[in-house]
Amino acid sequence: MTDVSDLVLVFPDPPPPLLVRTLDLAGQQWKAVANAAVAMQGEPADGWLGAVVCAEDDPEGAFALCRSLRKGDARVESILLLVSGAQLHELEHRDDLFDDFCLSPFHPKEIEARFRHLLFRAGRGDSPELASYADLVLNFETYQAAIGGKPLDLTYMEYELLKFFLTHPGKVFTREQLLSRVWGYEYYGGARTVDVHVRRLRAKLGEEHANLIQTVRSVGYRFGQTRWPGSGGNQDADA
Numbered sequence: 643m644t645d646v647s648d649l650v651l652v653f654p655d656p657p658p659p660l661l662v663r664t665l666d667l668a669g670q671q672w673k674a675v676a677n678a679a680v681a682m683q684g685e686p687a688d689g690w691l692g693a694v695v696c697a698e699d700d701p702e703g704a705f706a707l708c709r710s711l712r713k714g715d716a717r718v719e720s721i722l723l724l725v726s727g728a729q730l731h732e733l734e735h736r737d738d739l740f741d742d743f744c745l746s747p748f749h750p751k752e753i754e755a756r757f758r759h760l761l762f763r764a765g766r767g768d769s770p771e772l773a774s775y776a777d778l779v780l781n782f783e784t785y786q787a788a789i790g791g792k793p794l795d796l797t798y799m800e801y802e803l804l805k806f807f808l809t810h811p812g813k814v815f816t817r818e819q820l821l822s823r824v825w826g827y828e829y830y831g832g833a834r835t836v837d838v839h840v841r842r843l844r845a846k847l848g849e850e851h852a853n854l855i856q857t858v859r860s861v862g863y864r865f866g867q868t869r870w871p872g873s874g875g876n877q878d879a880d881a
């Protein structure tokens with residue numbers, strides 16, 4: 643057995659280049675395996691820290707590996723499955739083979755966040771970092787959000803935008819600033835992208851909390867209340 647602690651099992655061998663870059667940038671030690679037999683032979687003394695199994699190119703091999711890991715042929719705390727949108731139907735009646743799944747192509751930060759959440763849930767990660775504003779709570783480790791104690795079903799970019807707003811309360815940002823700060827300078831979706839995401843966020847926050855994101859006419863958006871008295875923004879429900 644390999645005497646390496648905190649080693650992540652990765653399938654297939656070789657793994658997708660983007661997955662390799664994501665794990666490397668996260669500082670995660672990993673080892674690619676081609677099948678369950680290799681996973682058993684290369685198992686660290688303390689077991690695998692976790693597994694990231696990509697099912698896109700070899701779904702049968704991926705599910706076979708997951709079944710083997712679940713049977714205990716090799717010790718692993720948590721399994722993150724990567725699938726394409728066209729493979730979603732293949733997950734039916736197989737939810738016992740993995741702990742979480744992510745659609746590919748994926749955003750590297752989403753993979754890192756989901757995997758860290760699995761490790762924390764298994765008692766192998768740090769306690770999550772939380773941030774809140776009024777009834778809204780965000781978990782930066784698990785990419786989860788809740789308002790009034792009720793979970794919000796957010797896409798990755800909806801969460802990123804809400805996180806940016808929450809960490810900059812009372813400040814006004816133009817659509818162009820939000821595009822560059824949240825989506826990145828390389829994103830060319832246009833300012834309308836911001837409006838669409840704001841509208842979706844308001845809908846998911848619910849009527850009672852939709853005004854957390856306020857429209858500042860002819861400028862952009864503000865989250866929460868400004869510190870300056872008498873300067874309430876005009877909210878445009880249509881963004």
